[in-house]
Amino acid sequence: MAKKELLKVEGLKQYFPIKGGLLGRTVNHVKAVDDITFTIHEGETVSIVGESGCGKSTTGRAILRLEEPTEGKVSFNDVDLTSLSLRQMRKHRKDLQIIFQDPYASINPRQTVSDILNEAMTIQNSVPPKKRRKRIIELLETVGLNEYQADRYPHEFSGGQRQRIGIARALAVNPKLIICDEAVSALDVSIQAQVLNLLEELQEEYNLTYLFISHDLGVVRHISDRVIVMYLGKIVEIGEKEEIFEKPKHPYTKALLSAIPVPDPTHKKTHIALKGDVPSPIDPPAGCRFHTRCPFAQDKCKQEEPLLKTHRIMDETHQAACHFVEEIENGELLPRDYEIKPILN
Amino acid sequence: MAKYIVRRLLQTIPVLIGVSILVFSLMHLIPGDAAQIMAGEAASEESVEQIREKLGLNKPKPVQYFNYVSNAIQGDLGNSIRSGRPVVDEIKGRFWVTAELAVYATILAVFLGLIAGIISAVRHYTWSDVSIMVVALFGLSMPNFWLGLLLIQWFAVGVDFLPIPDFLMMRPSGWGDSWRQILLPVITLGTSGAAIIARMTRASMLEVIDQDYIRTARAKGLSEKIVIYRHALKNALIPVVTVVGLEFGAFLGGAVITETIFAINGMGRLTIAAITERDFPVVQGTVLVISLLFVFVNMLVDISYRMLNKRIDLS
Amino acid sequence: METNVLEVHNLRTSFYTDDGEVKAVDGVSFTLPKGKTLGIVGESGSGKSITALSILQLLASNGKIIDGEIRFKGENLIGYSDRKMRDIRGNAISMIFQEPMTSLNPVFTIGQQISESLIKHQKLSKRDALLKSVDLLKLVGIPSPEARVRNYPYELSGGMRQRVMIAMALACDPEILIADEPTTALDVTIQAQILQLIKELQHRLGMSVVFITHDLGVVAETCDYVAVMYAGQVVEYSDVFTIFKEPKHPYTIGLLNSLPRHDMEQDKLEPIRGNVPNVRDMPIGCRFSPRCPAATDLCRAELPELSKDDKGNDVRCWIYSDNWDGEMEVNVYGEKRIAQGRGVKAVFSD
Structure with missing residues (x-):
């Protein structure tokens, strides 16, 4: 792909200490x-998927340094974000915005929609004060809200409308990347x-890049x-959407x-x-972290951690972290004591 | 759990050091010369010097503190200036009087508080809830000395139902035989505690009744009685235990007013007397003992909370 | 002919708040044939959970069933005394809930909590009840059940707790199991385990199941019949194939068209426009009319009844009635547009 690399995450680690003793x-x-x-x-939508505790949300927060990463490098537009002072980081934050699951939790309930958007613009000083009101109305219309709603409070909106406010706030500073x-x-x-349709339209209009968690x-x-695809803090597979699905x-x-x-x-x-359940990320299994639940697990999986790489039978953009991708694919390796059940109906 | 208890014990050490420094400093916070004040205005130079020597006030402060602490650990809190007896002996006689008063007051507070709180919660927003909470608010806002005086006025002076207490006549180690003598002081001391416990129980019960597991219990077909008294109460009591423990600690240290009104020779009264008589070693001693008790009761509360609440064992 | 173990007719449940009456359920009818699974599907605020709680009369103290019938094996449960209802709860009809993390009492062991229903309904001794609890834990696939009965809920994972909830619900061999979003709080691989478990147990024990969910995938995979709820009412009721292949109500169609699918490519989602109406300010006519692409003046003026269409399925929509004035022809396509397992698409043409 000839497109420009916008965000590069390298060797990112986020460990949270457990106090005890x-x-x-x-x-x-x-x-x-x-x-x-x-x-x-640039302009791409990359998703991180996985079950709870796999580290997908932590990754998003670490990229923005909402929590200081333990190790690793996050480059945005060739600038290493992890090496910036907090002050310098603040300048770059306008390029990277985040939208949360519950917009209500990240909005001050005593501010009107207009205040919320105004504040975002003030902090980043992205729009001259005189033009702000006009910009606010523009933003509201962009996300499908009306001018008359500008002076209402968040509790007067439904969940979907609040999420639109969250999107408008993110857009207020003309970001390049939005983490959803x-x-x-x-x-x-x-x-x-x-x-979802709104997010797609905005991407087209503003050439936005999304990291979708x-x-x-x-x-x-x-x-x-x-x-x-993440499992227990590791990427197990990465690839084009069609490849993965x-x-x-x-x-x-x-x-x-x-x-x-x-x-x-009829499917x-x-x-x-x-x-079984996902093991604890405090003491993850040695070797491949998935081996405790994997129907194909061999001795090698218990000892050696598989690298994330493109195997012979895979498309060049597609990588998986498994020792036995090829053996499983060509049927040499069969699942052990696991039933592949037809669904009862 | 054992690990937690050990950790909790270790955590009290800095608190104990803090308490001892504070108590020790009492002596040195007095403006002017402590020895002079204790000896009185008219005392001769010699006797002041004598007191200073006796109390070790002429040594450097760290040495004084060290001596004070090491003596205290060995059970020597110095001698009372007024009576000349060891402070420990002075306190010992009075301590059990206060402890008994506090225990009875706690029992009363728990008994009344729990019943009132549960009734209030189960019938919330009804007439009985509102009246219980109004009474609790009165109990909470009523100053001890006023309640004590009222009780004496109503029950002892007015109707001659309960005798005017005269505990000075009692054996120094305990109460008289009559429950009548105990009743009024216990009510005076325990009322505010009962009010606090009632309010806490109610709030806690109301919160628990809304929990998902209460709905689960009802979905099993259990009767309302079992749902409330088995499933809800056991959970609701967890925060109440903390309050009970803290109230007990407060009763131990806070019986001063009640003891004064009813002329009970407990720790509180001893403290008051020592303060008016400038008997600093006794003041130090009582403050130290009350503080230690409070720290100890607090620790017990934390440990029992932990034992009751299985959930925090996880973290 | 198969017998219906549960029939709900025109159920209405209201809550009385400081701001007045909230009609949370306002016209719910469905039937559950014996041994089958009925899905009640709807978005948040549609009244599906309140419907479930109404069946067992487990409503909060300010909630009240004001009208309708709930017939369990022919007998109307409404009007039962509290004592009689208690004999049914956890016995003939039992229920599991959405949040396995908070639905178990933290201060009692798993064994104590399962035993309770056995002691109450089957009059077992404490010892026998505990022994049967071990069997039940085994039944729901909990490893080393002898040790687990002595565990407290906090010692189990979310998936395990939901298994315990199921064991508890199954303790007295219920005829109906009501499952209120039982997998919503769980991860998808754990959800798969729990759904599979419920289906296996249903086959083994011959239970009927009411499955309340917002997840159309779960409905398609587990249910035989489906009641679609919108704004406190059932808008469509039929077998699962009809719902997914020949949906009638514009809301059902809209719901299917707005669902992003993981199993196939879609160009664009077709959302339903607008928002769910406020319970305190319901539209006068059809409750879906402000969002419906086919709505006419009739729809906005008068609420349609839930009535049988030509195939005997229930739908609450004027389009399928004789009153439809035909000004705007609405064509809801059926089976022939379903190519290669693609989603159902409806075209509203004029």
Whole structure:
């Protein structure tokens, strides 16, 4: 792809200390994100998917330095964000905005919509004061709200409308990259579709780049160009959307996709049932972190951590972290004591 | 759990050091010369010097502090200036009187507070809830000395139902045999505690009743009685235990007014007397003992809270 | 003919708040044939959970069923005394809830909590109840159940807790299990485990299940019949194939068209315009009319009844009635537009 690299994450680690013992020292760490590397190109939508505790939201927060990363480098437009002072970082924040799942939690309930947007513009000084009111109305119209709603308070809006306010606030400073952290997860389907369409329209209009963090694979398939699958703080698979959804290679991705109920009662599906729960990120399994639940796990998986790489049978843009991608694909390796069950009906 | 108890014990050490420094400093916060003040205006140079020598006031402050602490650990809090007896002995006799008063007051507060709180919560927004909460508010806002005087006026002087207490006549180690003598002081001391516990129980119960697991209990077909007294109460009591413990600690240290009104020879009264008589070693001693008790009770409260609340064991 | 284990007719449930009456459920009818699974699907505020709670009469103290019938094996549960309802709850009809993390009492062991229903309904001794609890934990696939009965809820993961909730609900061999969003709080691989478990147990024990969810995927995968709810009312009720392949109500169609699919490519989502109406300020006519692409003056003026269409399925829409004036022909396409498992598309043409 000839497109410009906008965001580059290299070797990012985010460990949270656990205090304990008699003197409250740090006795261990929650390894929320453990050495991940990926790139996002300008104008592209990249999604991070995974189940709770996989580190997807932590990644988003670490990129913005909302929490200081433990290790690693985050470059934006070739500027290393992790090396900036907080003051310099603030200048760059206008290029990187974030939208949260619950916009209400990140909005001051005593401010009107107009105040909220005005504040965003003031902090970044992106619009001269005289033009701000005009810009606010423009923004509201852009996100599908009306001028007369500018002086209302957040509680007067529905969930979907609040998310529109959150989007307007992010847009107020003309960002280049917007991180959407479960931005549509709390919305009802009919409203979610409205917001997803809005995000797509805005991307086209303003050449925005999205990092889309979500557990909903339907939403991810709809909005993404490329998809990153995370499990226990690691990237297990990364690739073009069609590759991930149509030709998943990592056993975890396959299991994840097969676990999602299909909204079609005639759909006959087989389902790779994963047993047990996700292990604790405090003490993740050695070797491949997925080996405790993987139906294909071999001794090698327990000892050696697989690298994220393009295997022979894969498209060049597609990488998976599994020792046995090829063996599983050509049927040499069969799942052990795992039933692949037809769904009862 | 054992680990937690050890940690909690260790945590009290800095508090104890702080308390001892504060108590020690009492002596030195007095404006002017402590020895002079204790000896009185008219005392001769010699006797002032004698007191200074006796109390070790002529040594450097760190040495004085060290001596004070090491003596205290060995159970020596110095001698009373007024009576000449060891402070420890002075306190010992009075301590049990106050402790008994505090225990009875706590029992009363828990008994009344819990019943009132539960009734209030179960019938919330009804007539009985509103009246219980109004009474609780009165109990909470009523100053101890006023309540004590009223009780004496109504029950002792007015109707001659309960005798005017004269505990000075009692054995120094305890109460008289009659519950009548105890009743009024216990009510005086325990009322505010009962009010606090009632309000806490109500708030806690109301919060618990809205929880998902209460709905689960109802969905099992359990009767309302079991839902309330088994499922809700056990959870609601967890924060109440903390309040009970703190109230007990407060009763131990806060019986001063009640003891004064009812002329009970407890720790509170001892403290007051020592203050008026400038008997600094005794003041130091009582303040130290009350502080230690408070720290200790607090620790017990924390530990029992932890034992009751399984959930925080996780973190 | 199959018998209906549960029939709900025109249920109305209101809540009385300081701001007045809130008609949370205002016209809900459906039937649940024995041994089958009924899905009640709708978005937040549609009244689906209140419907479930109304069946067991577990409403908050300011809520009241004001009209309708809830027939369990022919007998109307409305009007039952509280004592009689208690004999049904957790016994003939039991329920599991959305939040496994908060639905178990933190201060009692798993064993104690399962035993309770057994002691109450089956008059077992404490010992026997605990032994049966172990069996139940085994039934729901909890490893080393003998040790787990002595655990407190905080010692279990979310998925495990939901299994415990299911064990608790199954303790007295219920005829109906009401599952209120039982997998919404769980991760998708754990959701798959729990859905599979419920289906297996249903087959084994011959239960009927009421499944309340907002997830159309879960409905398609688990349910035989579906009631679609909107703004406190059932707008469509039929078998699951009809709902997904020949949806009738414009809301059902809109819902399917706005659903992003993980199993196929879609160009653009077609959202339903506007927002869900406020419960305190419902539209006078059809409640969906302000958002409906086919709405006419009739729709805006008069509320349609839930009535049978030519195939015997229930739909609450003027389009399917004789009153439809045909000014604007509305064409809801059926099966022939469903190519290669693609989503259902409806075209409203003029």
